[in-house]
Amino acid sequence: MAKVTDAVAALALPVVERAGCELWDVEYVKEAGTWFLRVYIDKEGGVSIDDCEAVSRPLSDLLDEADPIEGSYTFEVSSAGADRPLKKPEHFARFQGAEVEVKLYRPREGRKEFAGRLGPCSDGQVVLELEGGEAVFAQQEIALVRLHPVF
Structure with a gap:
C-alpha cells in the first residue's frame, strides 16, 4: 500500500x-x-x-x-484539519512547541494517552513536555500523534 x-x-x-x-x-x-x-x-x-x-x-x-x-x-x-495527525519529520519540526496528544499501542504508567507540548524530536523519538517534566516515546510504541488545538 x-x-x-x-x-x-x-x-x-x-x-x-x-x-x-x-x-x-x-x-x-x-x-x-x-x-x-x-x-x-x-x-x-x-x-x-x-x-x-x-x-x-x-x-x-x-x-x-x-x-x-x-x-x-x-x-x-x-x-488536514485542526487536529491533524503528525506523521513525517517535517510535521514534527513545524509544530514543535504546539499542544499535541500522543496515543500509545500499550499503556505506560497505566495510561495510553498523553497530552502536552511537543518538544524537539529526532532519531525516531518524540519528546512531550508535560507538567512536571518530559516524556520520551519511541516511534514504535506510538499509535498516533495529533495536534491538540486549544480553543
Whole structure:
C-alpha cells in the first residue's frame, strides 16, 4: 500500500502546489468494505472548499489517466484539519512547541494517552513536555500523534 500512496503523492504534489496549497498526506485505507483514497492538503490561513475542488478535479483526471490503483475506490480531497495527525519529520519540526496528544499501542504508567507540548524530536523519538517534566516515546510504541488545538 505504501507504493499506492507514494504514486498518488507524486501525481498530487504538482496539482496541490498549483492550487497554492501544501500536500500534507495521502491515505489509502479500507473502511466498512470500501477503499478510500484521501489526499489531505493544507494552506496558510486554512483550506476552503474551493481549494479542495481546485485539487480534486484535475487530480481525479490524472488518477484516471495514470490508473495507479486496481479496483474501485472513493476519492476524497480534504483539509488536514485542526487536529491533524503528525506523521513525517517535517510535521514534527513545524509544530514543535504546539499542544499535541500522543496515543500509545500499550499503556505506560497505566495510561495510553498523553497530552502536552511537543518538544524537539529526532532519531525516531518524540519528546512531550508535560507538567512536571518530559516524556520520551519511541516511534514504535506510538499509535498516533495529533495536534491538540486549544480553543
